[in-house]
Amino acid sequence: MNCWLYGLSLEERWQVEAILNYLGIDVDxxxxxxxxxxxxxxxxxxxxxxxxxxxxxxxxxxxxxxxxSGLYWYSPLPWRQETMQKVLKEIxxxxxxxxxxxxxxxxxxxxxxxxxxxxxxxxSRGVVSKAAASLQIQRTTLIEKMRRYKIDKSxx
Numbered sequence: 001m002n003c004w005l006y007g008l009s010l011e012e013r014w015q016v017e018a019i020l021n022y023l024g025i026d027v028d029x030x031x032x033x034x035x036x037x038x039x040x041x042x043x044x045x046x047x048x049x050x051x052x053x054x055x056x057x058x059x060x061x062x063x064x065x066x067x068x069s070g071l072y073w074y075s076p077l078p079w080r081q082e083t084m085q086k087v088l089k090e091i092x093x094x095x096x097x098x099x100x101x102x103x104x105x106x107x108x109x110x111x112x113x114x115x116x117x118x119x120x121x122x123x124s125r126g127v128v129s130k131a132a133a134s135l136q137i138q139r140t141t142l143i144e145k146m147r148r149y150k151i152d153k154s155x156x
Contacts, residue, residue: 001092002026004037007046012060012077016041019079023088032150034111039071039091056091114149117142118156126156 003025008016017027020041028037039056046061056071071094073087116135124130132142146153 001038001088002028002035004028004030004033004040006030006040006042008041008043008060009045012043015077015079016043016060019081019084023081023084025088032148033107034114034149036107056094058087110149113145114151117145117149117151121151121153121156124156126153128153 001024003020005013005016005027020027028035030037037055039058042057042059042061044061046059056073058073058075060076061074071091075083075087117131120131120134121128124134128142128146129139132139135142145151
């Protein structure tokens with residue numbers, strides 16, 4: 001299970017990440033993510049959440065009404081384990097239901113691009129210039145994309 005964080009202060013981020021890590025939930029950066037979140041945690045500094053797919057939201061801010069999600073919980077810090085486990089069970093149960101908009105095309109393209117870059121690096125045995133040539137892109141472009149997706153050529 002994974003989630004994205006939006007608009008959290010440093011203190012909120014520290015507390016939320018500690019609890020989510022304890023519960024075994026991965027926290028992905030929305031800008032670098034290659035998979036859609038199971039749920040989103042919205043902090044006190046959030047403006048709006050621009051996510052085309054309807055995703056459950058846990059809000060730390062009672063005033064957060066900018067996103068109309070079918071599944072929405074107001075849960076201020078500090079979080080209690082019993083309360084969070086109930087919410088996470090509801091979120092997990094909601095995943096079994098079909099969604100209206102099940103595909104985030106931008107996320108899907110980023111995931112495919114990441115896979116193709118990895119495949120090109122494997123076939124070129126980690127030689128970036130050969131991988132770039134096989135992808136028909138400039139070497140510098142490939143290096144930028146590798147940084148964006150946190151791909152290290154030493155893995156190959």
